Amino acid sequence: PLDGRAYRELARATGEDPARQRGLMELATRRAPRDLASHAWLLQRDASEGRPAALQHVDAVLRLRPVLLTGLLPALAALAADAQARPALADLLALAPAWRSAFWSRLCAEEGVPADAIAALAASLDASTTPLLPAERSAWLERLIREHRWPQAYPLWVSMLPPEQRGRLANVHDGAFEFPPENGGFGWRVGHVPGAEVAVRGPPGARVLQVEFAGRRVPFRHVRQLLVLSPGDWRLQGRVRTDALRNERGLQWTIACAEGRGQRIAATDRYADSSPWRDFVLDFSLPEQGCAAQWLQLELAARVPGEQQVSGRIEFAGLRIVRADRPAAVP
Numbered sequence: 001p002l003d004g005r006a007y008r009e010l011a012r013a014t015g016e017d018p019a020r021q022r023g024l025m026e027l028a029t030r031r032a033p034r035d036l037a038s039h040a041w042l043l044q045r046d047a048s049e050g051r052p053a054a055l056q057h058v059d060a061v062l063r064l065r066p067v068l069l070t071g072l073l074p075a076l077a078a079l080a081a082d083a084q085a086r087p088a089l090a091d092l093l094a095l096a097p098a099w100r101s102a103f104w105s106r107l108c109a110e111e112g113v114p115a116d117a118i119a120a121l122a123a124s125l126d127a128s129t130t131p132l133l134p135a136e137r138s139a140w141l142e143r144l145i146r147e148h149r150w151p152q153a154y155p156l157w158v159s160m161l162p163p164e165q166r167g168r169l170a171n172v173h174d175g176a177f178e179f180p181p182e183n184g185g186f187g188w189r190v191g192h193v194p195g196a197e198v199a200v201r202g203p204p205g206a207r208v209l210q211v212e213f214a215g216r217r218v219p220f221r222h223v224r225q226l227l228v229l230s231p232g233d234w235r236l237q238g239r240v241r242t243d244a245l246r247n248e249r250g251l252q253w254t255i256a257c258a259e260g261r262g263q264r265i266a267a268t269d270r271y272a273d274s275s276p277w278r279d280f281v282l283d284f285s286l287p288e289q290g291c292a293a294q295w296l297q298l299e300l301a302a303r304v305p306g307e308q309q310v311s312g313r314i315e316f317a318g319l320r321i322v323r324a325d326r327p328a329a330v331p
Contacts, residue, residue: 002031003031008024008025010024040057040061055079055088055089055092056092058072058075058076058092059092059095059097062097062098062099062103063097063098063099066098066099066102069099069102069103069106070106073103073106073107073110076089076103076107077107077110077112077113080107080113080117080118080121081112081113081114081117083117083120086117086120086121086124087124089121090120090121090124090125090128093121093125094124094125094128094129094130095130096130100136101133101135101136104132104136104139104140105135105136105139107121108139108140108142108143109139109143115143115144115147115149118140118143119152122140134160137156137160138160138184138185140156141153141156141157141160141184141185142184142185144156145185145226148258148259148292148293150228150292150293153185153186154186154228157185157186157187160185165179170320170321171227171229171234171320171321171322172225172227172236172296172319172320172321173186173187173188173225174187174188175238175318175319175320176205176207176317176318176319177200177207177208177209177317178204178205178207185226186225186226186227186228187225188223188224188225189223189224189225189226190222190223191222191223192222193218193219193220193222194216194218195213195214195215195216195217195218195310196211196212196213196214196218196220196222196310197211197212197214198210198211198222198223199212201315206317207317208241208315208316208317209223209315209316209317210313210314210315211223211251211298211313211314211315212312212313213245213247213310213311213312213313214311215246215309215310215311216309216310217305217308217309217310218300218308218310219300219302219305219308220251220298220299220300220308220310221297221298221299221300222298223297223298224295224296224297224298225295225296225297226258226293226294226295226296227255227293227294227295227296227321228292228293228294229286229294229321230286231286231287231288231291232285232286232323232324233283233284233285233323233324234283234284234285234286234321234322234323234324235281235282235283235284235321235322235323235324236253236255236266236268236281236282236284236296236319236320236321237279237280237281237282237318237319237320237321237322238279238280238316238317238318238319238320239277239278239279239280239316239317239318240271240275240277240278240280240314240315240316241275241276241277241278241314241315242271242272242273242274242275242312242313242314242315243274243312243313243314243315244273244274244311244312244313245271245272245273245274245310245311245312245313245314246272246273246309246310246311246312247272247300247302247307247308247309247310247311247312248302248306248307248309249270249272249300249301249302249303249307250270250271250272250300250301251270251271251272251298251299251300251301251310251314252267252268252269252270252271252298252299252301253267253268253282253296253297253298254266254267254268254295254296254297254299255267255282255284255294255295255296255297256294256295256297257290257291257293257294257295258291258292258293258294258295259290259291259292259293260290262295263290263291265284265285265286265291265294266282266283266284267282267301268280268282270301271314274312277317283324296321298316
């Protein structure tokens with residue numbers, strides 16, 4: 001009588017009486033709380049009948065077998081998208097189950113769930129005693145960026161910054177390369193590609209971005225930052241130094257719209273060969289429509305793979321963007 005698995009088998013054998021079958025399965029979960037099969041049966045039945053009780057079985061199943069999240073994701077995503085079921089899901093997530101972070105990451109990547117529904121869940125969790133964790137907030141931020149929701153994304157990103165960075169916001173965030181790359185949000189994103197090493201060198205207050213190439217073909221475009229400049233005239237400025245940089249067409253900074261087809265707005269002169277530190281300036285204009293956010297990106301100017309052979313080193317310091325009517329001098 002105390003073994004829940006026996007009640008589960010009795011329930012399976014009682015197919016002609018649905019009410020009795022459910023009662024036996026519920027008894028099975030009470031007598032054997034870790035019996036996955038009983039929870040899975042009730043979860044499937046409750047979900048098909050639209051019962052909110054399905055969530056308690058979701059929690060039980062995922063606590064027992066986290067790997068089943070993939071199979072349960074469609075049902076959970078449907079609950080997140082349902083305005084009536086969403087509060088119950090928020091209450092469950094507010095309990096901070098061990099599977100929450102994995103689920104939240106998958107939910108933010110689920111294109112079938114409207115961003116407004118995820119925003120409602122995020123607001124509920126932030127109002128609870130277990131607000132979103134940094135990794136969960138980052139997943140939500142990247143979803144907003146993918147959907148080009150800049151007015152929501154940028155303030156969220158600012159709220160996530162440490163105080164020392166929040167007080168030093170600029171049109172190019174951390175143009176002096178004083179902080180580690182964020183690889184997300186509106187900070188520096190540094191990718192890894194064979195044949196190129198990207199690093200920050202130098203003491204605090206005099207750091208430089210350094211890219212060193214190993215003399216092979218590299219489709220390099222692996223340093224970039226998302227900007228939110230308003231329409232009008234702007235000026236990119238900074239300092240550059242090259243050391244035996246060999247490439248058929250050189251490297252350059254480009255500015256392109258982050259929306260639509262990624263229209264290129266402007267590009268600096270191409271850097272190559274060897275030269276001491278020197279200033280550079282790029283004036284550009286942003287249109288009134290269709291370019292509310294932009295990508296600032298360092299890339300090879302190669303047009304075909306044969307032009308990607310590159311060796312040598314290049315360094316940058318003091319990057320910033322100002323209104324074009326301001327002085328172009330680099331501090």
